[in-house]
Structures are given as structure tokens and as C-alpha cells.
Amino acid sequence: MLDAEADPGAFREAMSSVYVGGTIKITAAGRHPATDRLLVDNIDLSQAHIVDIGASDGSTSLELIEKLPEFASYTIADLYLTLRAVDVGRRTVFFDRTGKAVLVAGPRFAGWPSLSTGVALVYAHVVRGARVAIADASEIVLLNPEVRRVMASDPRVDARVHDVFQPWVGEKPDVIKVANLLRRLYFSDDELVRALAALRDSLPEGGHLMLVDNPRMLNTPPRAGIWRRRGGRFVEIARLGDPEIADLVERLGAVTGNLTVAVDRKVARSA
Incomplete structure (x- = not known):
């Protein structure tokens, strides 16, 4: 993560060691081919403004971008x-945006002070030393080197800090994708x-809205659903498998449509 020119695969592996904001930065290449196809086959994405929330290092975002029409x-x-x-010596302490020490990495071991009181005690002196030198901290961008190269060459692709619990600020996007973030593993139903x-x-x-979850459970393929906003509710457009929180979408007044699998015709955004 400290090397801006790191191998993309090695960067993804390192990202999976980051636990921040109550979620794990798990990422990998080739995770969403079927769910990407669900989106591309069912929604007209020509000239669409797309937001990908909780995109981790952006690896899966880049794979979807490569499949899109002229967005x-x-x-x-x-x-x-x-x-x-x-x-601090041979160790590096990583702090999140709130100032919490989320990872201590050394030549042989790594620890997560925010996850364990015992680990926090073991590394307390290291974290204290890091706080003394926080003014000299380096900023680590948690975007894959491949993604940063695309952002540098394509002005249509950018990155932005956003809290999924807050409404999007600015022009409303045509499509919002949220993958592997809104999970009962991380949050309560409320x-x-x-x-x-x-x-x-x-x-x-x-x-x-497209919701995707990769359960990482044996014999459980990726699941996804696509819903269209209609007033204060969502109408289901397509789904792949049984999305984990589809029942909660219904609590917002979602109406399940006739489409339960990928359909042949694309749905226009203005429909």
C-alpha cells in the first residue's frame, strides 16, 4: 500500500488486511462478472452517470467500466x-480519517489495535510514538494503481469520499451500485x-439501485438485485439469486416486478 507503483494483485492482497469503519477492505479481481452482466443487460447505461459506493480499492469498478457503453x-x-x-522504527502505524490507529505493520507481524484490547495494549507504545509524529504522516490512497492510472487518463472517472448513510450531494446519478457493503455482517437491519x-x-x-453481495460461502455464488426508484419506493427490475437484504428494500415500499432473472431487453433510464 505504501508503493504507488505496486503490482495491482499485491495491492489488492494488502488491502484485505485493512479493517476500517467497521468493515473489511476485502477486494479481488474477477469478483463480479455475472452481476456486471446483469446490470449491462438490463439497464440502458449510455451517457449514464454512475456512482459505485463502497468500492474498496476500485478493482471491481474498473472491471465494470471496461464493459460499459459510452457512459x-x-x-x-x-x-x-x-x-x-x-x-516508528521498523513498524508502520496506519490511522483512519478519525485518527484511530487501525493497523500496525512490521517486518514479521501485523496487528489491529481497533479490534482487540490485547493488541491495543501490546502496540500502545508504538501508537503513542506514531501520534507524536502524526504531523509528518504520509497519505496513503486506498485505490489500486490500475484505477489511479485510469483516473489520470480518463476525466469521466473520479473518486470521492461518501458516507452511504447520507444522501448523495450534487447532481443525482442515474445508477448507484453498492457491493458487499450493506451486509448484516456489518450493520443492523435498522x-x-x-x-x-x-x-x-x-x-x-x-x-x-443495484445491490451486490459476494457471501464468500461454499457453493454460494454472487447475488444481486436491481431496483428502479418510483416515488418513495423501489420497483424490482432484475435479480440474480436471492440478494441478502432484498427483504429490507421491500420495507421501503418496494414492489417486486415480473423480472426475477436477467431479461433480454434493456430498461431505459427514463422509463
């Missing part, structure tokens, strides 16, 4: 796009419903 913009959004790193309400309010009338 208008693609924003990779995450609450934690950067960490601050301070070297919290998830609050996030879904913010997502609904972030979309224009006729805009689309």
Missing part, C-alpha cells in the same frame, strides 16, 4: 479512501434500512 461519468465512492501512515432510504433519496425518479 457520462463513473464515481468510485467510499468513506475511507485514504489512510495516514507513520513509521441501520441498513436507513442506508437504503438515503440511497433512494440520492436517485432521481426512474434512477436505478
Whole structure:
């Protein structure tokens, strides 16, 4: 993560060691081919403004971008796009945006002070030393080197800090994708419903929400659903498998449509 020119695969592996904001920055290449196809096959994405929330290092965002028609913009959004790193001897302490020490990495071992009181005690002196030198911290961008190269060459692709529990600020996107973030593993049902309400309010009338979850369970393939905003509710457009929180979407007044699998015709954004 400290090397801006790191191998993309090695960067993804390192990212999976970051636990921040109550979630793990798990990422990998080739995670969403079926769910990407669900979106591309069912929604007209020509000149679409797309927001990808909770996109981790952006690897899966880049794979979707490569499959899109001529889109208008693609924003990779995450609450934690950067960490601050301070070297203390042979160890490096990583702080999140709130100033919490989330990872201590050394030549042989790594520890997560925010997850364990015991680990916090073991590394307390290291973290104290890092706080003394926090003014000299380096900013670590948590975006894959491949993604940063695309952002540098394509002005349509950018990144932005965003909290999924808050409405999107600025022009409302045509499509919002949220993958592997709104999980019962991380949040209560009440919290998830609050996030879904913010997502609904972030979309224009006729805009689309796509939820994806990769359970990482044996014999459990990726699951996804696409819903269109209609007033204060969501109407289901397509789904792949049984999305984990589809029942919570219904609590916002979602109406399940006739489409339960990928359909042959694309749905226009203005429909």
C-alpha cells in the first residue's frame, strides 16, 4: 500500500488486511462478472452517470467500466479512501480519517489495535510514538494503481469520499451500485434500512439501485438485485439469486416486478 507503483494483485492482497469503519477492505479481481452482466443487460447505461459506493480499492469498478457503453461519468465512492501512515522504527502505524490507529505493520507481524484490547495494549507504545509524529504522516490512497492510472487518463472517472448513510450531494446519478457493503455482517437491519432510504433519496425518479453481495460461502455464488426508484419506493427490475437484504428494500415500499432473472431487453433510464 505504501508503493504507488505496486503490482495491482499485491495491492489488492494488502488491502484485505485493512479493517476500517467497521468493515473489511476485502477486494479481488474477477469478483463480479455475472452481476456486471446483469446490470449491462438490463439497464440502458449510455451517457449514464454512475456512482459505485463502497468500492474498496476500485478493482471491481474498473472491471465494470471496461464493459460499459459510452457512459457520462463513473464515481468510485467510499468513506475511507485514504489512510495516514507513520513509521516508528521498523513498524508502520496506519490511522483512519478519525485518527484511530487501525493497523500496525512490521517486518514479521501485523496487528489491529481497533479490534482487540490485547493488541491495543501490546502496540500502545508504538501508537503513542506514531501520534507524536502524526504531523509528518504520509497519505496513503486506498485505490489500486490500475484505477489511479485510469483516473489520470480518463476525466469521466473520479473518486470521492461518501458516507452511504447520507444522501448523495450534487447532481443525482442515474445508477448507484453498492457491493458487499450493506451486509448484516456489518450493520443492523435498522441501520441498513436507513442506508437504503438515503440511497433512494440520492436517485432521481426512474434512477436505478443495484445491490451486490459476494457471501464468500461454499457453493454460494454472487447475488444481486436491481431496483428502479418510483416515488418513495423501489420497483424490482432484475435479480440474480436471492440478494441478502432484498427483504429490507421491500420495507421501503418496494414492489417486486415480473423480472426475477436477467431479461433480454434493456430498461431505459427514463422509463
